Amino acid sequence: MITAEGLRKRYGSKVAVDDLSFNVRPGVVTGFLGPNGAGKSTTMRLMLDLDNGEGETRFDGRRFAEIRHPMTEIGAVLEAKSFHPTRTARNHLRMLAAGSRLPKKRADEVLEFVGLTEVRNKKPKGFSLGMAQRLGLAQALLGDPNTLILDEPANGLDPHGIHWLRDMLKALAAEGRCVLVSSHLLSEMSLMADELVVIGRGQMIFNGDVDEFVKKFTQTTVLVKSPSATQLTETLQQMGAEVEPNPEGGLLVSGADASVIGEIAHRDGIILHELATQSASLEDAFISATGASEEYVAHDVREEAASLVDGQGAHNETAGGAA
């Protein structure tokens, strides 16, 4: 179990991480989410004592500095491509293995595991971002640690690589490890993570189950198609439901679930052509939960496109801006 308590970091007058406390449970993948500049990387560095700040993080009760051979307990990848410039991938890992009193053969085992056996005698400076990510993971896995902390490990991986990463992290978590992984790929995160830590502007927004997060920050809607849409709308509105036209046809109803709508339609003799609950996505929940805490806000692309078509030209202002 990882327990982080009261993590806080300032850069001058800017508070990058603001009194963050959270838990990362073993046996599940925990996603670490937040808009750009929310403080994810800084938090990960604080957890691993790589940055000075306040608060403390315990890994099964111990601080990072108290762990004698960290590589055998905590595997972390915070930056892709941070490797020795002149050593081959294999020698880089062998050197790290020796430093942690691990057998040399571990280097070949993890290279095989991440699919880099063919390039093991090449220098990582020529690696693509995806290959560097794989080598970073190999390094993190070298000591077969119980905890993995990975900052954007999917960055640079191709679709096969992302699929492989997801299966691998789920399998490692299923063996009882703690896995904390940040990513901006929300569809991927919804397939990979069971629990979430969501932050915005350095502050905690949510720590818990993915389904709870989606439920808390989105409203379930029901798509209804009926030839008697006007009559149905009036009845649903009278009972307090919100009804809006769906841009692709039919009605979107919130505040009444599909069974209630079906019963009302049956009672009033209204024909229904479609009745479907629309489940919200992790992306919907993320946008709703973090919208107010976005640090860098771009202007609306649709407005931009419209103004270009109107011949008004683009404007380069950044709406919102930094706090």
Ligand SMILES: Nc1ncnc2c1ncn2[C@@H]1O[C@H](COP(=O)(O)OP(=O)(O)OP(=O)(O)O)[C@@H](O)[C@H]1O
């Ligand atoms: N070395 C630094 N000096 C000054 N400010 C910093 C430094 N590192 C980070 N920051 C600031 O701290 C805040 C948090 O940055 P951090 O990189 O932790 O966010 P992040 O959530 O990892 O962002 P992203 O998703 O864009 O990688 C940002 O506003 C950033 O500008």
